[in-house]
Amino acid sequence: MKRKIRTYVIICLLAVLSVTALECMPIQAAKLPSLKVKGTQLVNEKGKTVRLKGVSTHGLSWYPEYVNQKAFTDMKKNWKINAVRLALYTSEYNGYCTGDAANRKALEQRIDKGVKYATKAGLYVIIDWHILSDGNPRTYEKEAVAFFKKMASKYKKHTNVIYEICNEPNGGTSWTDIKAYAKKVVKAIRSKDKKAVILIGTPNWSQDVDIAAQDPIKGYKNLMYTLHFYAGTHGEYLRQKAQAALDQGLPLFVSEFGISDASGNGALNPTEGSRWMKFLKRNKISGIGWSLSNKAESSALIKSSSKKISGWKNKDLTPWGKWLVKQFR
Numbered sequence: 001m002k003r004k005i006r007t008y009v010i011i012c013l014l015a016v017l018s019v020t021a022l023e024c025m026p027i028q029a030a031k032l033p034s035l036k037v038k039g040t041q042l043v044n045e046k047g048k049t050v051r052l053k054g055v056s057t058h059g060l061s062w063y064p065e066y067v068n069q070k071a072f073t074d075m076k077k078n079w080k081i082n083a084v085r086l087a088l089y090t091s092e093y094n095g096y097c098t099g100d101a102a103n104r105k106a107l108e109q110r111i112d113k114g115v116k117y118a119t120k121a122g123l124y125v126i127i128d129w130h131i132l133s134d135g136n137p138r139t140y141e142k143e144a145v146a147f148f149k150k151m152a153s154k155y156k157k158h159t160n161v162i163y164e165i166c167n168e169p170n171g172g173t174s175w176t177d178i179k180a181y182a183k184k185v186v187k188a189i190r191s192k193d194k195k196a197v198i199l200i201g202t203p204n205w206s207q208d209v210d211i212a213a214q215d216p217i218k219g220y221k222n223l224m225y226t227l228h229f230y231a232g233t234h235g236e237y238l239r240q241k242a243q244a245a246l247d248q249g250l251p252l253f254v255s256e257f258g259i260s261d262a263s264g265n266g267a268l269n270p271t272e273g274s275r276w277m278k279f280l281k282r283n284k285i286s287g288i289g290w291s292l293s294n295k296a297e298s299s300a301l302i303k304s305s306s307k308k309i310s311g312w313k314n315k316d317l318t319p320w321g322k323w324l325v326k327q328f329r
Helices: 002-024 069-079 101-121 137-155 175-190 209-213 236-247 270-283 319-328
Strands: 036-038 041-043 053-059 083-089 124-130 161-164 198-200 223-230 252-258 287-292
Touching: 053 069, 053 124, 053 319, 069 101, 083 101, 083 287, 101 124, 101 137, 124 137, 137 161, 137 175, 175 198, 175 209, 209 223, 209 236, 223 236, 236 252, 236 270, 252 270, 270 319
Parallel strands: 053 083, 053 287, 083 124, 124 161, 161 198, 198 223, 223 252, 252 287
Antiparallel strands: 036 041
């Protein structure tokens, strides 16, 4: 009898240890299909058109708390997104290029966590070099080359990582300057990662895609050009510019958009927003909404009164957040 009891106890202990071991094992997310550019379209390995639909974080120095596993997993499941954008400001508020070495290290760690969380959640992830007040991307060109070379070396085996190399060139920066910058950064990325999709900003806050279409970068595959719009400011005239670029064969990717005015605040224009959604759907263009934060402005997805950093209900969302989630669903 004692032997039977001992055997039973040993079996139970082994069962408990096995369960504990399973719980401690890291959960590997399914490997997402690698993406490539074919014509003006983003496609998967089988050549089928893919539209990425997701949200952008606000600056990683401003709202780092929204970069967490539960938030990414919840948004994939409940909002039906398939991509997230990590906005790394270069200049403003503890920017990557204006802060000290400790700040840069902290920001790189946030990106690393963001990539891991997105990968586990089954999302594509855009690493965004978010220039703003430094309107000409050549201002921090050396820093950009070093940064993207490091990122490409680190994530070259991640089929879900996309690189956005200059958010919104502005201040009168010419396509000539942007192109010269982009060629150097693209070369740096390609020295480590031969296939990842690279997004390139265009003049005038990533609006003058028709100008870029007249003289695109040659010699590399899987390049796309960014178009940004805010429906409260940008209407049919910008869609005409986008269509002109598409007609010339330029692959477009909307890496940031909203339905407020261009400042990120002001009244919402859902009517014009719906026109934009139809345009993106008709042309099979990806779109990333701004921004995953509770900032007190109309382009934030989360109400400023909500302190939740995941698991949001409809009541936690701003009017823009509710509108966007409805579009995703």
